[in-house]
Amino acid sequence: MTCLLVPAVACAARAPAGHKTTGHGHQQPKIGVTRGVRSKVSAARAGMDGGAPPAIAPDAVINLELGDPTMYEAFWREVGERAAVAIPGWSGMSYFSNAQSLCWFLDPEFEREVRRVHRLVGNAAVDDGYHLVVGTGATQLFQAAMYALSPAGAQRPVGVVSPAPYYSSYPPQTDLLLSGFYRWAGDANAFDGDAHIELVCSPNNPDGAIREAVLSSESSKAIHDLVTGHAGARLGWALVKDRDVAKKMVYFVDRSTIGVSKDSQVRAAKILAVVSDAYGPGEDDTRLRLFDFARRRMGERWRVLRASVAATGAFSLPEETAGYCNFTKQTVAAYPAFAWLRCEKAGVEECAEFLRGHSIVARGGEQFGGDARCVRVNMLDRDSVFDVLIQRLSSIT
């Protein structure tokens, strides 16, 4: 089974990650799922979607527990009208987008732009007989992939594992319906069974580590996890080499939601076209280059974060990693979408609780099957929120 999956408009958030994993796409295609996360909500986030960032009060709680990629609103506001879509009332009334296609609910223009952006970035073998399957977020496709990869006629559900620390939503998403086909089996490093499905998140959520599968057997399958951009569109896609696996994934999406929003596909096609056009011949407006924007902003944020963490001495971060980027043709540092922050203060056993005392909401390490002295902090929120994060971390000594 060979398959690669990335969320729609993923390049927005995954520019660095995308570069890092460029080689893997060709050498070892995988199935992957979104890093989209959601949990309890703070007042600071209320009503911010799409609006201008409000001023944040000195005592306001900032919620960085989630993976909201709102940092990119500034880029798309700069791009302006050319990224907008207009949808007439009469369009998209049918269940069908392409009746002749294996994935009958896949919008043909969206498919063209997905293949085009992969050719541009060079991180997927889109022209090598891969079938494209669209889903309601990569979250649905990750479930479709587990469904398609579960052994037929098994006596018991196949185990689904991932090395700790793993994405905290894997266990509840996998076991949502207590499926007879698959069941969460915990830390891959503690797994001693045979047949299994391993979830390989690279760069890893929460700690940004570059990963390959740690388990392998005749009957093992790997599902790789990439990142997300226009989160509200709830759109993801899979490039699937094996036709039967693709058909099973299409069947799953059909039965669970009878296809995928056409409106989101129309919109994603436009967003992806703007992304690719910006790197095309004759386009020299650098403000339109999403990957450049992402790399520059994420680089700045990581430098600021590492400087403030080094200054306080109260925290630590994973070492910076680097790798060769097939897109920019150079070795680049990784700037993950999340920071895996560890509290080094004596007496602090739970970093999440400690930070909450400083009005910072982050997700505790224990939820990732990891160290409670660590927290996962979203690096993709708006500048106004990120700046407050740095101010507050710097004040902790």
Add this chain to the structure above:
Amino acid sequence: MTCLLVPAVACAARAPAGHKTTGHGHQQPKIGVTRGVRSKVSAARAGMDGGAPPAIAPDAVINLELGDPTMYEAFWREVGERAAVAIPGWSGMSYFSNAQSLCWFLDPEFEREVRRVHRLVGNAAVDDGYHLVVGTGATQLFQAAMYALSPAGAQRPVGVVSPAPYYSSYPPQTDLLLSGFYRWAGDANAFDGDAHIELVCSPNNPDGAIREAVLSSESSKAIHDLVTGHAGARLGWALVKDRDVAKKMVYFVDRSTIGVSKDSQVRAAKILAVVSDAYGPGEDDTRLRLFDFARRRMGERWRVLRASVAATGAFSLPEETAGYCNFTKQTVAAYPAFAWLRCEKAGVEECAEFLRGHSIVARGGEQFGGDARCVRVNMLDRDSVFDVLIQRLSSIT
């Protein structure tokens, strides 16, 4: 547990059905699911979405196996620009639509228009403390409802039943993941257990019968099934009286797809606003009145179909039913979205196979747990397809 669910822009297709069930909404709120269906595809349907209806060749197969509501494209083309939406590239990037809401991924404007259209039609008690939950089609909400209604800590999955003939997608949708919480248990009339969930489709898919739950016990739950309009939007909603049930349904949608397409919600809000505005004060352009259009067109189609069936003598249809409509304040006939056509010709055991010989694809009765001499025929396709259906049925003697 009191809850009512209808698919987004449902009124487009459910004008007659909506009227028929008006009273039920108040007297006996239920959970309901979409009638969206999909199966194998014929050449006649290829590439028709949103485009002008192509001429249908004399030997072309027409596919009426599905519930595509493309009849309404003509209405929305007439409405024109006022039903269009423009979505800027920077909007909808966050997972959140309303962080303070129980349903955090529900667009507030979409919620306002849903409650407004229910007040207009008078088929749901939207102002009586009901929580609104949005889903990726009512298909997802039907699964969310089964998840929320399944008894906690049960020894085995609760049985899910419906009286035959039942919607043919109920069994495969219910058992998609072989859930430990619920399992398809077949014909409600043959069910002799206690705790169960009954799917009550009214007007019934496939035969248009007006239904109430046939089973009842201390531990029984009913889920009611209404119909769909802008199918490609993959949007449905539930009005849920019980806060805990609503919270469980929100949790299900969160874990299965991390919310619902914002783009579809923005578009549905506009479509619903146009529908309600057309019946508001100061608006006298009758071309904008969707329910009038639906009632007129469906009435014409049913009259033509019944006349041609009566003329050939080769088929029969269920008797026409009627009921009081709270919206028009009069007794009206029901014009179901599907025709449950029975072949009366001697020697024909499978009506679907017989019609396929006349280049008509319809879904065989046995797939609904019913009579193979019956087929379900879509009544909501484009005029060009419906006209060919009538020509071909009339030629069979």
